[in-house]
Ligand SMILES: Nc1ncnc2c1ncn2[C@@H]1O[C@H](COP(=O)(O)OP(=O)(O)OP(=O)(O)O)[C@@H](O)[C@H]1O
């Protein structure tokens with residue numbers, strides 16, 4: 001038997017697979033989706049690869065080398081994910097191997113030690129384990145064959161020994177036998193209620209193989225004596241095995257489904273009847289989209305299917321995660337960056353084994369190995385964080401749509417401010433457009449007041465808060481209500497400015513100003529990490545008159561405190577949320593009304609649902625507009641609409657104050673009226689005229705080299721290759737310098753292709769992708785971004 005293997009050779013990436021011979025002992029183990037270690041190249045060094053297919057014969061029969069050993073005893077990628085990987089390779093212009101790898105938890109890609117863990121004391125006593133509970137994963141075919149058998153019988157597990165979690169201990173567990181626990185329940189005497197409870201517990205959790213005595217006692221108040229009695233009766237077995245790490249899940253509060261409003265009910269019906277067609281759920285802020293997601297997910301779970309829900313950045317949406325866990329309890333796996341590598345692997349494995357049937361997570365959770373998908377939900381579908389910005393550059397929304405097609409299941413894209421791309425597809429009936437025009441409690445959307453900073457109410461002083469905003473805050477606080485204040489920092493930082501010569505300190509390696517970090521008294525480059533102490537005098541002219549320019553949350557906080565001495569303020573920015581879990585703690589405190597004002601950066605703009613918040617203030621609506629990205633207006637509109645939507649969500653009416661230097665800008669005007677429809681029309685016009693998405697597709701190529709001339713030369717060469725295949729009205733922009741033209745002493749140029757339907761172009765881009773390897777040997781880096789979200 002032969003295996004087609006996609007290998008991981010960084011210097012020699014290709015998109016085709018190589019054939020290898022499967023050693024006889026491993027014939028039952030080597031199946032598609034298993035990772036193997038194989039010899040590669042002349043030097044026959046060993047590399048890791050993924051088995052894509054198993055074949056009876058190979059056309060290279062004579063030359064093929066045998067697989068050295070396996071890394072997995074059972075497939076880590078199922079047939080769906082294997083098929084997805086090959087589509088993703090095409091779609092994202094990346095290498096197959098990086099698509100395969102990106103689907104797995106990080107620990108499986110790292111140099112972490114892999115181990116086999118005995119699940120019974122009998123296995124521990126075997127000659128392979130020699131009394132040890134855990135052994136390093138063996139690499140001989142014979143041992144691997146033995147382990148594979150044990151694994152199929154549930155006698156061992158394969159895991160990763162993450163350094164700081166290496167300490168483990170043995171514990172007593174109660175194990176299921178293959179008995180019908182419901183029948184046995186009948187035979188128990190009526191008084192033995194704890195025993196009944198235990199039997200019932202195993203009946204209710206058919207996936208559960210074992211549970212520790214400790215957990216029985218602590219979580220379910222079932223004593224060791226009760227468990228032992230049932231062991232004596234022969235209903236269970238008792239054993240001593242290794243205790244593996246258990247992620248600390250906080251208390252989960254159960255929540256009940258709410259009675260849907262008429263609009264919610266309609267949307268719900270559409271979703272459960274949708275089958276394979278994607279649904280764009282466009283609902284104004286506070287229209288109760290979450291409740292619809294949860295009930296639709298519930299519906300498909302009851303059909304015995306699984307559910308996947310994506311959220312923009314999980315640390316920013318603790319309320320959403322808590323709701324999903326509250327509704328579905330221990331069936332939920334949460335995948336977020338706050339987990340340790342080991343914990344992430346454990347969650348992944350719970351999904352893989354079918355123990356978790358609901359997954360909620362950020363971008364990469366779109367690869368969760370759920371089988372039998374019933375529904376996929378993407379909350380805040382317009383968020384740019386769904387796009388991965390390094391290889392493979394995929395958009396989680398496109399991946400979700402692919403999985404929806406594969407599983408024939410509905411994909412629900414939810415937002416109050418859909419991306420233009422999605423809305424246009426709704427318009428063309430490629431998606432089913434479902435609109436929620438009313439808030440749950442029929443409240444009106446909050447009225448918005450625009451404060452023109454040009455005719456500033458405080459011309460003399462450099463203040464960030466205008467009189468109207470302060471008055472509104474005072475009024476809000478008098479009524480014992482709460483306020484959210486947004487300091488928009490998109491594309492915006494604190495610089496050190498010399499007041500004598502106007503110079504701003506620059507990074508020596510990149511063409512960018514250094515930003516001030518007061519906390520550790522440093523100047524920092526966000527691109528290369530260069531840092532130095534804040535200087536006492538100007539490098540350029542020697543003046544000591546240095547001043548911070550820009551507006552920081554700390555500065556606004558001080559100003560707020562001076563204007564409203566009694567106000568209790570919670571500040572939320574990168575500094576105050578750096579520690580794990582601090583984001584959730586701050587939001588909890590605000591929710592419990594331990595503060596009057598929540599002041600923060602973009603991280604407070606979306607998803608928050610606090611009934612007592614009646615005022616939202618935007619300190620600076622403009623910074624995003626200054627950018628040269630064609631999506632600048634769209635992003636500004638989305639941000640302002642989202643944050644405005646935090647006010648007046650419950651019974652009390654809300655209001656919004658937006659401070660701006662561009663009061664006439666249409667994105668700001670229309671966000672103030674929360675008029676998505678008008679914005680959509682206007683923006684579509686602009687996109688049409690300027691030939692941007694959704695009318696045109698985009699591909700961005702970025703070329704860099706340590707020598708500016710070399711980078712520019714290759715950029716021109718690529719441009720020359722691309723131009724001939726362009727069709728009428730299709731455009732190539734560039735080579736141009738991006739906003740930051742030098743990073744880490746490399747010079748950057750970019751090309752942007754605007755095209756419509758052009759298979760030869762895509763073919764050419766794929767060819768360019770393949771040549772990248774050759775060029776990289778001469779110090780070039782070329783990256784290709786399909787449908788870029790960042791244009792600068
Ligand atoms: N049918 C219902 N009955 C009573 N309350 C509901 C119902 N549906 C939703 N709610 C409540 O209404 C509030 C707003 O709902 P939700 O947060 O889901 O809105 P949303 O559409 O996601 O808004 P946003 O886009 O602003 O995040 C929440 O407090 C939610 O608990």
Ligand SMILES: [Zn+2]
Nearest residue numbers: 498501538541
């Ligand atoms: Zn100076």
Ligand SMILES: [Zn+2]
Nearest residue numbers: 507510525528
């Ligand atoms: Zn730098």
